Amino acid sequence: MDENTDQRDAKPGRIGMTYWLIATVVRAANRVFARREWQGGHHLPVAGGYITVINHNSYVDAFAYGHFQYDSGKPPHFFVKASLFKVPVLGAALRATGQIPVERRSTRAADSLRAAYEAVRSGECVAIYPEGTLTRDPELWPGPPKTGAARLALMTRAPVIPVAQWGAHELVPPYARGGRRVRLRPRPTLVVHAGPPVDLSDLYDAGLTVPVLREASSRIMDAVVTLLEDIRGEKRPSGYGT
Structure with missing residues (x-):
């Protein structure tokens, strides 16, 4: 296990009791079912709101990244499908932990961006999957990015921290890849690496065109993929992103 020593242990009084209880369970499960390799925690700002952008290759990779982010002392607030807020117990937990409901393809779709804007401006961390969904790439390279993360970044002018993760797909492959749904042995290593902020300063006054x-x-997305290349020890495919 390679964890950053600069990350601060979160306390219930700062985070909120519900978030703390859920995080305690998730962290314990991660320790039982997987090894961990955290790097780059020093890139996460100590003060002020910011945005993290993460690749998405498993239904459970949010627990790996969430563990990493929670240990920084500032828990993540994800975009979550609005329908899940209607599920008993789950919906209550999502609301209690400040997750952001998303209603795609509706007149209320802008509400999620407004809520994310307010969260960042109030000093929170908003976590975004730029792809908007699980990757469809057979080799699990990220798919084309949508513009939501960029729009939020340019609106808030907050730091954008790229994060690459790898290993959660060994526990639960995307779309039951290879016919496997859950694999607990051998124990995978959940790798999460954060990088320096993406420089968008020259675009701040260019308009949201x-x-x-x-x-x-x-x-x-290039910043995320560059980190992922380092984790995987291989370059992105030729022609990737074109």
Whole structure:
């Protein structure tokens, strides 16, 4: 296990009791079922709100990244499908931990971006999967980014921290890859690496036009993929992202 020593142990009084209880269970499960390799925690800002952008290759990778992020002392607030807020118990937990409901393809879709904006401006961490969904790539490289993370970043001008994760797909493969649904042995290593903030400063006053959002999205995803290349020890496929 390789964990950053600079990360601060979260306390219930700062986080909220519900979040603390859920995180305690998740952290214990991660320790039982997997090894951990955390790096780059020093890139997470100590003060002020910020945005993290993460690749998505398993239904359970949020627990790996969430563990890493929670240990920094500032828990993540994810975008979550609005329908899940209607599920008994789960919905109550999502609301209690400040997760952000998303209603895609509806007139209320902008509400989630507004809520995320307010969260960042109030000093919270908002975590975003730039792809918007699990990767469809057979080799698990991230798919094309959507523009939501870029839009939020340019609106708030908050730091954007790229994060790459690997290993959760060994526990639960995306779309039951290879016919496996859950694999507990051998114990996988959950790898989470954070990098330095993505520089978008030259785009702040350029307006939220389609070309600007695409450029910002490209920079954000490139930073994530660069970290993922380091984790995997291999380069992205030829022609990737073109």
